Amino acid sequence: MILGAATIAVVVTMVLALIRAFEGPSAYDRMLAANLFGTKTVLLIALAGYALSWESYLDVALLYASVNFVSTIAVMRFFEYSGMPRGKADDGGRS
């Protein structure tokens, strides 16, 4: 039962992160929210998998933890360090 409460807490956090990913005025906010969403998915799969007795759920959670990291690094590499044109909704700084 406590496990269920923890799972619901993680799902609520995921929804909050999603709202930030939709709004987030700058791209950095969206990056952060997407990374957070991925981390919470790892926790969700670990907790819900144990509670609902999914099969091989820990392999998937381990995979997500790495894939989330790679995805975040890719977003940073291709946005920040490559001279991509900054958007109109973004900050100033170098362009």
Added chain:
Amino acid sequence: MLIALAAIRLQDLFAVVMLFGVYSFMTATLFMDLDAVDVAFTEAAVGAGVTTVLMLSSLRLTSRWEQRPKHSPLVPLIVVGITGAALIYGTLDAPLLGDPNAPVHQHVAPRYIEQGPIEVGMPNMVTAVLASYRGYDTFGETVVIFTAGLAVLLLLGIQESPETKPGRTAIGDHQLVLRVVVKVLIPLILLYALYVQFHGDYGAGGGFQAGVIFATGFVLYDLVFGEGDARMVVPPRWLHRLAALGVLIYGGVGVISLLAGKAFLDYSVLAHDPVHGQHLGVLLVELGVGITVFAVILAIFYALSGRRRVS
């Protein structure tokens, strides 16, 4: 579904790519809930990892903002609406999902479920069906992946340019913490890929997932340390040969079965005992699949990431 709607409406393609990653996470969780672990595995590895990286590379080559279409969307909308309605009308006769009286559950599926552990002898039924009972289909899939890699190499090609010489041009220049952590993390990712490859008989896993995870390790190296260093580690020539080698292994197993007098891809002749033969055959073909998938994904990534915008 909300994520999909938002992804359609947004014009900032960079945000769309990130939303696709989020969508992929949610889809994989849904697959886990439906007890389809292998599919969730592949969706996680491909949809959230590799697809995001490849889309971002191509975004860097084109433009970040979506251009408004020049024609009115009314006629395409009507065509799509009529086709969709016709398709939905056609599915009204189909049996419900999970209906035990559906034809798909009557003939082939019980045979796989009941005879699978006896004939093939591995606990993971998905791998047994994929690699042994439907091995011919999987061979076709591997050749399709190889062809896709060929097409990308023919159209784009892996270029040698000043940016792909060794010397740091990537994130690792500015971020020491990232560099050190990634150096420790990449061997662990590669080890995990090997675990997934060889554990596919017992748990979730198999050749496709393992190849993708293996490629993800090298993509991470490329992202942090630059294309030059990455191309010193895995030169593009090797990728051509590795992709072909994977398909060759798979086809070779089939040809050996032919030479031994049985059907193409009949694994029972490979060892002294049919069940051992099945194990050996599945091991070899999954290895072939993994090698091809790894080589093709890395080749597509090299082809996209080594180019610069001509502007």
Added chain:
Amino acid sequence: MTALPDLNALFEWLSGFCLLAGGLLCITGGVGLLRLPDFFSRVHAAGVTETLAAPLLLTGLMLQMDWSLDLFKVLMILVLVLATNPTATHAMAKAALHGGYPRKAVGTDGSAEEDASSKV
């Protein structure tokens, strides 16, 4: 041998406490992500959920499992999360710093000024 039943109850209490604390910290971080005004302050909120709440939740999960391969897999997930998430957050914050995200600098008399230059 009479200490053994107490040990199980102790583990259950610890596990429940860890799970509840982890869940609460997760929601706090999520609310902080929404309500805080600036990217850098949101990085702090996200850092709390990733580096403190996630290990707490995973420890609570581990305390409920028996000694098996699953336990070591959860331990590996915990180590991976602890290693990669602070790195990703740090990398993002540093990228935003160098990318010229407008920082609000506090002047010597305590008033806040907009500072859009990024010389570091």
